[in-house]
Amino acid sequence: MRCSLCQHDDTRVVDSRPSTTESAIRRRRECTRCGHRFTTYERPVAAIVIKRDGSRQPFDAEKVRSGIERAIADRPVDDALLNSLVSDIETAAVSGAEISTEAIGRIILDGLRAADEVAYLRFASVYKEFTAPEDFEREVAALEEDASRA
Numbered sequence: 001m002r003c004s005l006c007q008h009d010d011t012r013v014v015d016s017r018p019s020t021t022e023s024a025i026r027r028r029r030e031c032t033r034c035g036h037r038f039t040t041y042e043r044p045v046a047a048i049v050i051k052r053d054g055s056r057q058p059f060d061a062e063k064v065r066s067g068i069e070r071a072i073a074d075r076p077v078d079d080a081l082l083n084s085l086v087s088d089i090e091t092a093a094v095s096g097a098e099i100s101t102e103a104i105g106r107i108i109l110d111g112l113r114a115a116d117e118v119a120y121l122r123f124a125s126v127y128k129e130f131t132a133p134e135d136f137e138r139e140v141a142a143l144e145e146d147a148s149r150a
Helices: 061-072 079-095 101-115 117-127 133-149
Strands: 011-018 025-031 037-042 048-050 056-058 098-100
Touching (some): 061 079, 061 101, 061 117, 079 101, 098 101, 101 117, 117 133
Parallel strands (some): 048 098
Antiparallel strands (some): 048 056
16 A cells, blocks of 8 residues: 555555444554555445346345345245345355356345245246246246155
């Protein structure tokens, strides 16, 4: 980190703590050349979501949470599952520079399939773009087949 006064490249961290207003790390630094002290804030870089149409936008965990909440509405699904799925997706998004909506959808579908089949079907109907009753029948048959194998 360069000194904000003399532009020297060698500084040392004097103090480090979480920021009180945002998800950032506040660091007090001191220049080893001139002794000037200054503050820096380190923020995580948001991953980019690649949408089906090829467009790109910053990852937004609230959009993910909202989609899952719609799928589990009025279902006996624990809030811990919701938080766990959002956390898993955030981890996957932050671990790479980009994540596709398909990858996000697969993580959600896997979690919902294990937790609640109705919530799974609700989410799958949007994610897989169901257009006819046969789409639901096909998905229910796949769920029944998986259940019979278990």
